[in-house]
Amino acid sequence: HDDHLEKRSQPGAPQPNPVDLSPLTWGDVNIIHTTDTHGWLSGHTKEASYSADFGDFSSFLYHMRQQANHRRKDLLVVDSGDLHDGNGLGDASPVNGQYTRPIYQKINYDALAIGNHELYVNDVAENTYRDFAPGWGKRYLTSNVFIKDSHTNKTVPIGNLYNKFRLKFGTRVMSYGFLYNFKGAANNTVVEPSNFTVTLPWFQKSLKEDVDMYLIVGHVPIRWAEATAVVKAIRAAHPSKPIVVLGGHLHVRDFTVYDNRAFGLSSGRFMETLGWMSVDGIKDRACRVETNCIGKNLTVTRRYLDSNVYTYKKHSLAHPRQKFDTWKGRSITKEIFKVRKTLNLSNTIGCAPQDYYLARYPYTDARSLLNLVANEVLPTAVVNASRPYPGVVIVNSGSQRFDLFKGPFTLDDTYIVSPFHNDFIFATVPYKVASKMLAALNGAPFQKRADEALPAYATNATLTPGYVTKDDYGYGGDDWKHSTIPYVPSPNYISSPLPTGLAETDLVDIVWLSFFTNLVEPILKKLDPATTYTSGIYRRDVDTNSMLLNFVKAKWSNTTC
Ligand SMILES: Nc1nc2c(ncn2[C@@H]2O[C@H](COP(=O)(O)O)[C@@H](O)[C@H]2O)c(=O)[nH]1
Numbered sequence: 070h071d072d073h074l075e076k077r078s079q080p081g082a083p084q085p086n087p088v089d090l091s092p093l094t095w096g097d098v099n100i101i102h103t104t105d106t107h108g109w110l111s112g113h114t115k116e117a118s119y120s121a122d123f124g125d126f127s128s129f130l131y132h133m134r135q136q137a138n139h140r141r142k143d144l145l146v147v148d149s150g151d152l153h154d155g156n157g158l159g160d161a162s163p164v165n166g167q168y169t170r171p172i173y174q175k176i177n178y179d180a181l182a183i184g185n186h187e188l189y190v191n192d193v194a195e196n197t198y199r200d201f202a203p204g205w206g207k208r209y210l211t212s213n214v215f216i217k218d219s220h221t222n223k224t225v226p227i228g229n230l231y232n233k234f235r236l237k238f239g240t241r242v243m244s245y246g247f248l249y250n251f252k253g254a255a256n257n258t259v260v261e262p263s264n265f266t267v268t269l270p271w272f273q274k275s276l277k278e279d280v281d282m283y284l285i286v287g288h289v290p291i292r293w294a295e296a297t298a299v300v301k302a303i304r305a306a307h308p309s310k311p312i313v314v315l316g317g318h319l320h321v322r323d324f325t326v327y328d329n330r331a332f333g334l335s336s337g338r339f340m341e342t343l344g345w346m347s348v349d350g351i352k353d354r355a356c357r358v359e360t361n362c363i364g365k366n367l368t369v370t371r372r373y374l375d376s377n378v379y380t381y382k383k384h385s386l387a388h389p390r391q392k393f394d395t396w397k398g399r400s401i402t403k404e405i406f407k408v409r410k411t412l413n414l415s416n417t418i419g420c421a422p423q424d425y426y427l428a429r430y431p432y433t434d435a436r437s438l439l440n441l442v443a444n445e446v447l448p449t450a451v452v453n454a455s456r457p458y459p460g461v462v463i464v465n466s467g468s469q470r471f472d473l474f475k476g477p478f479t480l481d482d483t484y485i486v487s488p489f490h491n492d493f494i495f496a497t498v499p500y501k502v503a504s505k506m507l508a509a510l511n512g513a514p515f516q517k518r519a520d521e522a523l524p525a526y527a528t529n530a531t532l533t534p535g536y537v538t539k540d541d542y543g544y545g546g547d548d549w550k551h552s553t554i555p556y557v558p559s560p561n562y563i564s565s566p567l568p569t570g571l572a573e574t575d576l577v578d579i580v581w582l583s584f585f586t587n588l589v590e591p592i593l594k595k596l597d598p599a600t601t602y603t604s605g606i607y608r609r610d611v612d613t614n615s616m617l618l619n620f621v622k623a624k625w626s627n628t629t630c
């Protein structure tokens with residue numbers, strides 16, 4: 070594989086040191102799962118564990134399908150959505166996703182679901198409906214997500230409500246695609262609560278089809294009610310049919326047991342992880358009479374694979390000397406390389422003096438990215454010194470998406486860390502109101518329900534840092550043994566420093582993001598019922614993406630790495 074590193078989509082990406090990996094267990098049905106990839110198709114150039122690109126992923130799938138044929142076992146490749154926002158490959162093009170959608174389309178997924186990141190912006194939702202979903206035929210599943218077709222004015226499913234299909238070695242699958250109760254979708258789309266969808270005639274009718282298993286592909290956290298509602302509805306009609314949920318959205322590795330014949334898997338984020346699940350016992354002919362198998366255990370295994378070529382080769386090649394790269398895989402890698410050049414993604418903007426982490430250290434720590442954003446980026450790149458009043462800028466911590474590593478900071482990094490294009494909105498208010506806004510926002514109902522309480526981590530100093538996951542099967546799901554990376558929750562909203570020495574009645578510009586203006590307006594009313602404040606755009610020359618670019622140009626561009 071090293072013989073053509075120069076053709077890598079990101080030349081020089083570090084490779085992990087070889088370790089022993091235990092072989093994957095195969096069953097009657099086997100599933101490879103991606104979710105929350107967010108356009109990370111080039112691989113992680115700064116993290117060896119996740120350095121595979123989508124060309125390598127394509128080659129891996131080719132060899133895994135070869136293995137499935139050889140073993141005469143069924144193999145499913147599934148994606149649970151969130152293809153946009155978080156990487157320059159998809160976000161830096163004139164139309165978001167114009168270069169990544171055709172690359173995703175080159176991966177022969179058997180089932181895909183839509184994510185909330187396909188639904189924030191009307192154009193992205195429209196492109197998904199018109200340009201992306203049709204290319205998948207019946208495999209793009211949107212059981213509870215609809216769009217107002219701008220040509221017919223009819224409200225229709227963005228993809229297919231469901232798909233019944235037969236796998237190569239005979240397994241008959243009924244598949245659905247569900248999204249969690251997402252409230253922030255664009256105004257040309259509708260998200261229907263899943264507990265309502267399962268009561269509808271089409272869903273109930275689909276349960277009458279004779280199948281061997283149910284596949285719920287969902288951009289929905291596997292432990293949330295939106296997932297369990299669908300599992301329960303199927304279980305109510307089928308006391309022992311196998312049910313598999315492939316979830317996402319929380320960006321975590323997780324596995325849950327709903328009952329001894331129903332399981333859920335979630336496979337991380339940003340193409341760091343490939344989820345693997347094997348299910349044995351689906352071909353048990355006695356279970357065609359469902360009452361024979363109520364309570365009968367299925368044999369299920371799960372594994373979280375670090376997405377690097379070493380992992381891919383170890384698990385997919387029949388023997389170590391076998392050639393890994395397929396022609397299609399290399400053409401995808403070359404396509405990514407070309408797109409990166411077209412978009413100038415590797416252009417260095419400046420030199421980051423240290424690592425800044427999103428969630429490894431407390432928000433008050435100098436190694437925290439949120440600390441950098443609150444205390445340096447917002448004051449430098451957003452506060453408008455030409456205004457007659459001091460500015461206090463508040464952003465949601467979820468606007469920052471990834472660690473910022475020491476060394477060359479590239480154009481790609483601006484999208485990796487801060488991809489969104491939200492306007493900064495402001496109102497001029499007395500200091501006594503401005504000084505209470507942050508606490509009020511952090512007490513408000515949150516845009517994204519808090520992540521599941523992350524499990525305690527095992528630690529081991531001799532291993533490279535990475536995921537150490539505890540799920541319903543305990544530890545042991547991670548394919549690579551890693552030392553733990555600490556996770557420290559951060560406040561939902563962060564703010565640039567409040568100005569000092571002001572009287573309660575002195576005026577201040579309070580600045581926030583259009584993304585959560587729906588929360589700010591009622592808080593302003595509550596903090597000062599007697600006054601009606603008018604808000605407007607604070608600056609037309611900066612948004613949440615360009616603020617980071619402008620900061621790096623201003624503060625880190627005169628140092629060489
Ligand atoms: N400031 C903004 N934050 C946003 C925007 N869109 C999403 N977000 C943040 O992302 C999470 C959801 O991300 P997911 O990958 O877990 O689905 C959301 O809760 C926000 O925190 C945006 O346009 N602006």
Ligand SMILES: [Zn+2]
Binds near residue numbers: 107151318338
């Ligand atoms: Zn996501």
Ligand SMILES: [Zn+2]
Binds near residue numbers: 151318
């Ligand atoms: Zn999501």
